[in-house]
Amino acid sequence: DSGVTQTPKHLITATGQRVTLRCSPRSGDLSVYWYQQSLDQGLQFLIQYYNGEERAKGNILERFSAQQFPDLHSELNLSSLELGDSALYFCASSALGSGTGELFFGEGSRLTVL
Amino acid sequence: GENVEQHPSTLSVQEGDSAVIKCTYSDSASNYFPWYKQELGKGPQLIIDIRSNVGEKKDQRIAVTLNKTAKHFSLHITETQPEDSAVYFCAASRGGGSNYKLTFGKGTLLTVNP
Numbered sequence: 080d081s082g083v084t085q086t087p088k089h090l091i092t093a094t095g096q097r098v099t100l101r102c103s104p105r106s107g108d109l110s111v112y113w114y115q116q117s118l119d120q121g122l123q124f125l126i127q128y129y130n131g132e133e134r135a136k137g138n139i140l141e142r143f144s145a146q147q148f149p150d151l152h153s154e155l156n157l158s159s160l161e162l163g164d165s166a167l168y169f170c171a172s173s174a175l176g177s178g179t180g181e182l183f184f185g186e187g188s189r190l191t192v193l
Numbered sequence: 194g195e196n197v198e199q200h201p202s203t204l205s206v207q208e209g210d211s212a213v214i215k216c217t218y219s220d221s222a223s224n225y226f227p228w229y230k231q232e233l234g235k236g237p238q239l240i241i242d243i244r245s246n247v248g249e250k251k252d253q254r255i256a257v258t259l260n261k262t263a264k265h266f267s268l269h270i271t272e273t274q275p276e277d278s279a280v281y282f283c284a285a286s287r288g289g290g291s292n293y294k295l296t297f298g299k300g301t302l303l304t305v306n307p
Binding site: 081112114121122123127135137169182184186 | 225229235288
């Protein structure tokens with residue numbers, strides 16, 4: 080158990096809909112990262128938040144947005160969903176000042192768009 | 194941005210044999226190179242990492258080597274066991290401070306046959 084909690088574990092929805100994925104980082108971790116995992120693209124970095132502020136942005140579509148709240152949990156919002164958005168979405172957290180760079184991943188949220 | 198190539202995409206070995214997975218990276222400023230193991234239905238988990246000021250690191254049956262000049266690094270697993278079967282990802286990062294955004298390779302599915 081990494082200590083990172085993601086909900087929901089599975090989500091099935093239709094094209095055009097909007098969903099919200101939630102992540103609770105390990106206790107004390109200030110950084111939250113979101114990754115998308117698909118069969119053909121592997122693990123793609125979407126966005127990082129650090130203590131409530133956006134710190135780095137990757138290949139995140141304009142239809143997707145994220146935020147980190149004062150209690151450090153994070154949400155990833157996916158809107159106007161397309162079939163190609165079907166994937167496993169991972170959240171990871173890391174410890175401030177650890178110097179190790181280790182990311183602790185949750186078990187992911189599997190999104191299926193029909 | 195950083196680009197990480199990983200080979201092979203699949204690797205099958207007999208129990209007790211060694212397994213080697215190779216990665217190359219493009220960004221000469223990358224200084225942190227972790228390896229993650231992902232078991233079925235789980236999130237990736239760090240198994241070993243190396244920084245650019247070190248050429249080799251070992252942890253029991255696992256070792257990682259880094260060639261900064263050639264911009265490639267490798268994972269070596271000796272005396273493989275069936276429980277080593279998983280997908281392995283290499284990654285690279287300009288790690289430091291509060292940002293350890295990782296760029297991942299596309300993964301290697303390792304199968305260890307009893």
